[in-house]
Amino acid sequence: MTPEVVIDIFSDAIYLVMIMVAIIITPSLVVGLIVSTFQAATQINEQTLTFLPRLIITLFTLIVAGPWLMRELIDYTQRLITSIPLVIG
Template identity: 35%
Template sequence: MNIDVVIDIARETLLVIIKTSAPMLLVSLIVGLIISIFQTITSIQEQTLTFVPKLLAIFLVIMLTGSWVFKTIVDFTYELFSNFGTYIK
C-alpha cells in the first residue's frame, strides 16, 4: 500500500463524515440562530433556552435521515473491507 491509497482512503473517510454529519449540524445551526434572534428580540438572556429545541430538532433529523446515514456508513465500510486485499499489496 502506497501513500496515494492511504490519502484516498482518508479523503473518502472525511467526505463520508462530512456528508453524514451535515444534516444534524445544519439543523442545529439554524435552530440556534432562530433562538438567538428570538432572545435578542425579547431580551431574554437565558443560556439554557437553546438546549431543548436543538435537542428535539436533532432527534427529529436523526429519525428522518438515520437510515440514510446508516446506509452510507455501511456502504463505505463494505467498500473498504471488500478492497482490503488490494490495500495490503
C-alpha cells in the first residue's frame, strides 16, 4: 500500500464526514441564529428556548436527509471494500 492510496482513502473519508456533518449541523445553526436574534430583540434570556427548536430541526433534517446520508455512507463502504484487492496487491 502506497502513501498515495492511504491519502486518497483518508481524504475521501474526511470529505464524506464533512458533507454529512454540514448537512446535519447547518439547519441547526440557522435556527439557533434566528432564535438568538429573537431573544436579543425581545431581551428574553432563557437558555432552554434555543434548545427545543434546534433539536426539532436536527431531528427533521435527519429524517429528511437520512436516507441520502446512509446511501452515501453505504456507497463509500462498498467502494472501500471492493478496493481491498487493489490496496493489498
